[in-house]
Amino acid sequence: MKLIMNSLKKSIHLAMILAFALSFIMFCFPTVAMADTCTNPGNPVPNPTVPFDGRMIHVENGKFDVDTQVRCLNKPKVIRAAIVSLYPATATGSIDQIVITGPNGKREFGCTPRKVVQGTDLIAACGGPAVLEAGDVRYQAQGSGFGEEPVKLGITFSSEFKQ
Missing domain, CATH: 1.20.5 (Single alpha-helices involved in coiled-coils or other helix-helix interfaces)
Incomplete structure:
Protein backbone atom coordinates (compact mmCIF):
# COMPACT_ATOMS: atom_id res chain seq x y z
CA MET A 1 0.00 0.00 0.00
CA ALA A 35 0.01 35.29 -36.49
CA ASP A 36 0.66 39.03 -37.04
CA THR A 37 1.65 39.34 -40.70
CA CYS A 38 1.90 43.12 -41.10
CA THR A 39 5.05 45.16 -40.88
CA ASN A 40 3.02 48.16 -39.67
CA PRO A 41 -0.20 46.96 -37.97
CA GLY A 42 -0.89 50.55 -36.87
CA ASN A 43 -1.66 51.54 -40.50
CA PRO A 44 -4.72 49.42 -41.26
CA VAL A 45 -6.83 49.44 -44.39
CA PRO A 46 -9.74 51.79 -43.48
CA ASN A 47 -12.32 48.99 -43.55
CA PRO A 48 -10.58 45.61 -43.61
CA THR A 49 -13.63 43.86 -44.99
CA VAL A 50 -13.80 46.19 -48.00
CA PRO A 51 -10.31 47.53 -48.75
CA PHE A 52 -9.99 50.98 -50.38
CA ASP A 53 -13.80 51.18 -50.65
CA GLY A 54 -15.53 54.48 -51.26
CA ARG A 55 -12.42 56.55 -51.79
CA MET A 56 -13.20 59.29 -54.29
CA ILE A 57 -10.25 60.78 -56.12
CA HIS A 58 -10.07 63.93 -58.19
CA VAL A 59 -9.04 63.40 -61.79
CA GLU A 60 -7.21 66.50 -62.94
CA ASN A 61 -6.22 67.31 -66.52
CA GLY A 62 -7.72 63.97 -67.53
CA LYS A 63 -5.25 61.84 -65.50
CA PHE A 64 -4.84 60.29 -62.06
CA ASP A 65 -2.23 58.31 -60.18
CA VAL A 66 -3.13 56.60 -56.86
CA ASP A 67 -0.78 54.78 -54.50
CA THR A 68 -2.04 53.82 -51.03
CA GLN A 69 1.45 52.79 -49.91
CA VAL A 70 1.57 49.74 -47.63
CA ARG A 71 -1.52 49.12 -45.50
CA CYS A 72 -2.33 46.29 -43.12
CA LEU A 73 -5.16 43.97 -44.18
CA ASN A 74 -6.19 42.14 -41.00
CA LYS A 75 -7.82 39.14 -42.67
CA PRO A 76 -7.95 37.64 -46.17
CA LYS A 77 -10.52 39.12 -48.56
CA VAL A 78 -12.01 38.04 -51.87
CA ILE A 79 -13.23 40.90 -54.06
CA ARG A 80 -15.74 39.75 -56.69
CA ALA A 81 -16.86 43.17 -57.94
CA ALA A 82 -15.20 46.59 -58.21
CA ILE A 83 -17.77 49.06 -59.50
CA VAL A 84 -16.65 52.39 -60.98
CA SER A 85 -18.48 55.56 -59.94
CA LEU A 86 -17.91 58.74 -61.92
CA TYR A 87 -19.04 62.29 -61.28
CA PRO A 88 -20.36 63.57 -63.55
CA ALA A 89 -21.95 60.24 -64.45
CA THR A 90 -21.47 60.93 -68.17
CA ALA A 91 -17.67 61.04 -67.83
CA THR A 92 -15.53 58.39 -69.52
CA GLY A 93 -11.85 57.55 -69.48
CA SER A 94 -9.37 54.70 -69.19
CA ILE A 95 -7.93 52.83 -66.26
CA ASP A 96 -4.40 52.34 -67.58
CA GLN A 97 -3.19 50.05 -64.82
CA ILE A 98 -4.28 48.53 -61.52
CA VAL A 99 -1.87 46.55 -59.34
CA ILE A 100 -2.67 45.16 -55.90
CA THR A 101 0.45 43.82 -54.25
CA GLY A 102 0.17 41.58 -51.20
CA PRO A 103 2.53 40.23 -48.57
CA ASN A 104 6.13 39.64 -49.63
CA GLY A 105 5.61 41.77 -52.75
CA LYS A 106 3.42 39.14 -54.41
CA ARG A 107 1.07 40.57 -57.07
CA GLU A 108 -2.46 39.52 -56.10
CA PHE A 109 -4.45 41.35 -58.78
CA GLY A 110 -3.70 43.37 -61.88
CA CYS A 111 -5.37 44.92 -64.86
CA THR A 112 -4.15 46.64 -67.99
CA PRO A 113 -5.91 49.42 -69.96
CA ARG A 114 -9.71 49.37 -69.83
CA LYS A 115 -12.18 51.99 -71.00
CA VAL A 116 -14.55 52.82 -68.13
CA VAL A 117 -17.97 54.40 -67.81
CA GLN A 118 -20.34 54.75 -64.86
CA GLY A 119 -20.99 51.25 -63.44
CA THR A 120 -18.09 49.38 -65.09
CA ASP A 121 -17.11 46.29 -63.05
CA LEU A 122 -13.32 46.24 -63.11
CA ILE A 123 -13.12 42.71 -61.67
CA ALA A 124 -15.21 41.29 -64.52
CA ALA A 125 -13.36 43.42 -67.08
CA CYS A 126 -9.96 42.30 -65.78
CA GLY A 127 -10.63 38.59 -65.67
CA GLY A 128 -11.88 37.47 -62.31
CA PRO A 129 -11.90 37.87 -58.55
CA ALA A 130 -9.07 39.39 -56.56
CA VAL A 131 -7.95 37.19 -53.68
CA LEU A 132 -6.13 39.33 -51.13
CA GLU A 133 -4.09 37.63 -48.43
CA ALA A 134 -3.87 39.06 -44.92
CA GLY A 135 -0.82 41.20 -44.33
CA ASP A 136 0.81 44.11 -46.11
CA VAL A 137 -1.26 45.31 -49.08
CA ARG A 138 -0.51 48.08 -51.57
CA TYR A 139 -2.99 49.40 -54.16
CA GLN A 140 -1.74 51.35 -57.18
CA ALA A 141 -3.74 52.66 -60.13
CA GLN A 142 -3.24 55.07 -63.00
CA GLY A 143 -5.74 56.42 -65.51
CA SER A 144 -6.03 58.86 -68.38
CA GLY A 145 -8.34 60.14 -71.09
CA PHE A 146 -10.96 61.66 -68.78
CA GLY A 147 -10.97 65.01 -70.58
CA GLU A 148 -10.14 68.49 -69.38
CA GLU A 149 -13.16 68.97 -67.08
CA PRO A 150 -12.76 67.97 -63.42
CA VAL A 151 -13.97 64.42 -62.71
CA LYS A 152 -14.37 62.47 -59.47
CA LEU A 153 -13.73 58.74 -59.64
CA GLY A 154 -14.48 56.12 -57.02
CA ILE A 155 -14.44 52.33 -56.86
CA THR A 156 -16.76 50.34 -54.63
CA PHE A 157 -15.49 46.86 -53.77
CA SER A 158 -17.76 43.93 -52.94
CA SER A 159 -17.33 40.30 -51.99
CA GLU A 160 -20.55 39.60 -53.93
CA PHE A 161 -20.76 39.29 -57.71
CA LYS A 162 -22.31 42.25 -59.55
CA GLN A 163 -26.05 41.71 -59.94
Missing part, protein backbone atom coordinates in the same frame (compact mmCIF):
# COMPACT_ATOMS: atom_id res chain seq x y z
CA LYS A 2 2.84 2.36 0.88
CA LEU A 3 4.45 1.64 -2.50
CA ILE A 4 1.23 2.59 -4.33
CA MET A 5 0.94 5.83 -2.34
CA ASN A 6 4.55 6.79 -3.15
CA SER A 7 3.99 6.08 -6.86
CA LEU A 8 0.79 8.12 -6.83
CA LYS A 9 2.57 11.06 -5.14
CA LYS A 10 5.37 10.93 -7.72
CA SER A 11 2.86 10.83 -10.58
CA ILE A 12 0.96 13.83 -9.22
CA HIS A 13 4.21 15.72 -8.67
CA LEU A 14 5.34 14.93 -12.25
CA ALA A 15 1.95 16.01 -13.65
CA MET A 16 2.19 19.33 -11.79
CA ILE A 17 5.67 19.99 -13.18
CA LEU A 18 4.45 19.19 -16.71
CA ALA A 19 1.40 21.46 -16.32
CA PHE A 20 3.59 24.29 -15.06
CA ALA A 21 6.04 23.84 -17.96
CA LEU A 22 3.23 23.90 -20.55
CA SER A 23 1.66 26.98 -18.95
CA PHE A 24 5.02 28.75 -19.01
CA ILE A 25 5.58 27.91 -22.69
CA MET A 26 2.08 29.11 -23.66
CA PHE A 27 2.56 32.32 -21.66
CA CYS A 28 5.92 33.14 -23.25
CA PHE A 29 5.00 32.21 -26.82
CA PRO A 30 1.38 33.19 -27.50
CA THR A 31 0.09 32.02 -30.88
CA VAL A 32 -1.69 35.34 -31.53
CA ALA A 33 1.60 37.21 -31.65
CA MET A 34 2.97 34.73 -34.16
Whole structure:
Protein backbone atom coordinates (compact mmCIF):
# COMPACT_ATOMS: atom_id res chain seq x y z
CA MET A 1 0.00 0.00 0.00
CA LYS A 2 2.84 2.36 0.88
CA LEU A 3 4.45 1.64 -2.50
CA ILE A 4 1.23 2.59 -4.33
CA MET A 5 0.94 5.83 -2.34
CA ASN A 6 4.55 6.79 -3.15
CA SER A 7 3.99 6.08 -6.86
CA LEU A 8 0.79 8.12 -6.83
CA LYS A 9 2.57 11.06 -5.14
CA LYS A 10 5.37 10.93 -7.72
CA SER A 11 2.86 10.83 -10.58
CA ILE A 12 0.96 13.83 -9.22
CA HIS A 13 4.21 15.72 -8.67
CA LEU A 14 5.34 14.93 -12.25
CA ALA A 15 1.95 16.01 -13.65
CA MET A 16 2.19 19.33 -11.79
CA ILE A 17 5.67 19.99 -13.18
CA LEU A 18 4.45 19.19 -16.71
CA ALA A 19 1.40 21.46 -16.32
CA PHE A 20 3.59 24.29 -15.06
CA ALA A 21 6.04 23.84 -17.96
CA LEU A 22 3.23 23.90 -20.55
CA SER A 23 1.66 26.98 -18.95
CA PHE A 24 5.02 28.75 -19.01
CA ILE A 25 5.58 27.91 -22.69
CA MET A 26 2.08 29.11 -23.66
CA PHE A 27 2.56 32.32 -21.66
CA CYS A 28 5.92 33.14 -23.25
CA PHE A 29 5.00 32.21 -26.82
CA PRO A 30 1.38 33.19 -27.50
CA THR A 31 0.09 32.02 -30.88
CA VAL A 32 -1.69 35.34 -31.53
CA ALA A 33 1.60 37.21 -31.65
CA MET A 34 2.97 34.73 -34.16
CA ALA A 35 0.01 35.29 -36.49
CA ASP A 36 0.66 39.03 -37.04
CA THR A 37 1.65 39.34 -40.70
CA CYS A 38 1.90 43.12 -41.10
CA THR A 39 5.05 45.16 -40.88
CA ASN A 40 3.02 48.16 -39.67
CA PRO A 41 -0.20 46.96 -37.97
CA GLY A 42 -0.89 50.55 -36.87
CA ASN A 43 -1.66 51.54 -40.50
CA PRO A 44 -4.72 49.42 -41.26
CA VAL A 45 -6.83 49.44 -44.39
CA PRO A 46 -9.74 51.79 -43.48
CA ASN A 47 -12.32 48.99 -43.55
CA PRO A 48 -10.58 45.61 -43.61
CA THR A 49 -13.63 43.86 -44.99
CA VAL A 50 -13.80 46.19 -48.00
CA PRO A 51 -10.31 47.53 -48.75
CA PHE A 52 -9.99 50.98 -50.38
CA ASP A 53 -13.80 51.18 -50.65
CA GLY A 54 -15.53 54.48 -51.26
CA ARG A 55 -12.42 56.55 -51.79
CA MET A 56 -13.20 59.29 -54.29
CA ILE A 57 -10.25 60.78 -56.12
CA HIS A 58 -10.07 63.93 -58.19
CA VAL A 59 -9.04 63.40 -61.79
CA GLU A 60 -7.21 66.50 -62.94
CA ASN A 61 -6.22 67.31 -66.52
CA GLY A 62 -7.72 63.97 -67.53
CA LYS A 63 -5.25 61.84 -65.50
CA PHE A 64 -4.84 60.29 -62.06
CA ASP A 65 -2.23 58.31 -60.18
CA VAL A 66 -3.13 56.60 -56.86
CA ASP A 67 -0.78 54.78 -54.50
CA THR A 68 -2.04 53.82 -51.03
CA GLN A 69 1.45 52.79 -49.91
CA VAL A 70 1.57 49.74 -47.63
CA ARG A 71 -1.52 49.12 -45.50
CA CYS A 72 -2.33 46.29 -43.12
CA LEU A 73 -5.16 43.97 -44.18
CA ASN A 74 -6.19 42.14 -41.00
CA LYS A 75 -7.82 39.14 -42.67
CA PRO A 76 -7.95 37.64 -46.17
CA LYS A 77 -10.52 39.12 -48.56
CA VAL A 78 -12.01 38.04 -51.87
CA ILE A 79 -13.23 40.90 -54.06
CA ARG A 80 -15.74 39.75 -56.69
CA ALA A 81 -16.86 43.17 -57.94
CA ALA A 82 -15.20 46.59 -58.21
CA ILE A 83 -17.77 49.06 -59.50
CA VAL A 84 -16.65 52.39 -60.98
CA SER A 85 -18.48 55.56 -59.94
CA LEU A 86 -17.91 58.74 -61.92
CA TYR A 87 -19.04 62.29 -61.28
CA PRO A 88 -20.36 63.57 -63.55
CA ALA A 89 -21.95 60.24 -64.45
CA THR A 90 -21.47 60.93 -68.17
CA ALA A 91 -17.67 61.04 -67.83
CA THR A 92 -15.53 58.39 -69.52
CA GLY A 93 -11.85 57.55 -69.48
CA SER A 94 -9.37 54.70 -69.19
CA ILE A 95 -7.93 52.83 -66.26
CA ASP A 96 -4.40 52.34 -67.58
CA GLN A 97 -3.19 50.05 -64.82
CA ILE A 98 -4.28 48.53 -61.52
CA VAL A 99 -1.87 46.55 -59.34
CA ILE A 100 -2.67 45.16 -55.90
CA THR A 101 0.45 43.82 -54.25
CA GLY A 102 0.17 41.58 -51.20
CA PRO A 103 2.53 40.23 -48.57
CA ASN A 104 6.13 39.64 -49.63
CA GLY A 105 5.61 41.77 -52.75
CA LYS A 106 3.42 39.14 -54.41
CA ARG A 107 1.07 40.57 -57.07
CA GLU A 108 -2.46 39.52 -56.10
CA PHE A 109 -4.45 41.35 -58.78
CA GLY A 110 -3.70 43.37 -61.88
CA CYS A 111 -5.37 44.92 -64.86
CA THR A 112 -4.15 46.64 -67.99
CA PRO A 113 -5.91 49.42 -69.96
CA ARG A 114 -9.71 49.37 -69.83
CA LYS A 115 -12.18 51.99 -71.00
CA VAL A 116 -14.55 52.82 -68.13
CA VAL A 117 -17.97 54.40 -67.81
CA GLN A 118 -20.34 54.75 -64.86
CA GLY A 119 -20.99 51.25 -63.44
CA THR A 120 -18.09 49.38 -65.09
CA ASP A 121 -17.11 46.29 -63.05
CA LEU A 122 -13.32 46.24 -63.11
CA ILE A 123 -13.12 42.71 -61.67
CA ALA A 124 -15.21 41.29 -64.52
CA ALA A 125 -13.36 43.42 -67.08
CA CYS A 126 -9.96 42.30 -65.78
CA GLY A 127 -10.63 38.59 -65.67
CA GLY A 128 -11.88 37.47 -62.31
CA PRO A 129 -11.90 37.87 -58.55
CA ALA A 130 -9.07 39.39 -56.56
CA VAL A 131 -7.95 37.19 -53.68
CA LEU A 132 -6.13 39.33 -51.13
CA GLU A 133 -4.09 37.63 -48.43
CA ALA A 134 -3.87 39.06 -44.92
CA GLY A 135 -0.82 41.20 -44.33
CA ASP A 136 0.81 44.11 -46.11
CA VAL A 137 -1.26 45.31 -49.08
CA ARG A 138 -0.51 48.08 -51.57
CA TYR A 139 -2.99 49.40 -54.16
CA GLN A 140 -1.74 51.35 -57.18
CA ALA A 141 -3.74 52.66 -60.13
CA GLN A 142 -3.24 55.07 -63.00
CA GLY A 143 -5.74 56.42 -65.51
CA SER A 144 -6.03 58.86 -68.38
CA GLY A 145 -8.34 60.14 -71.09
CA PHE A 146 -10.96 61.66 -68.78
CA GLY A 147 -10.97 65.01 -70.58
CA GLU A 148 -10.14 68.49 -69.38
CA GLU A 149 -13.16 68.97 -67.08
CA PRO A 150 -12.76 67.97 -63.42
CA VAL A 151 -13.97 64.42 -62.71
CA LYS A 152 -14.37 62.47 -59.47
CA LEU A 153 -13.73 58.74 -59.64
CA GLY A 154 -14.48 56.12 -57.02
CA ILE A 155 -14.44 52.33 -56.86
CA THR A 156 -16.76 50.34 -54.63
CA PHE A 157 -15.49 46.86 -53.77
CA SER A 158 -17.76 43.93 -52.94
CA SER A 159 -17.33 40.30 -51.99
CA GLU A 160 -20.55 39.60 -53.93
CA PHE A 161 -20.76 39.29 -57.71
CA LYS A 162 -22.31 42.25 -59.55
CA GLN A 163 -26.05 41.71 -59.94
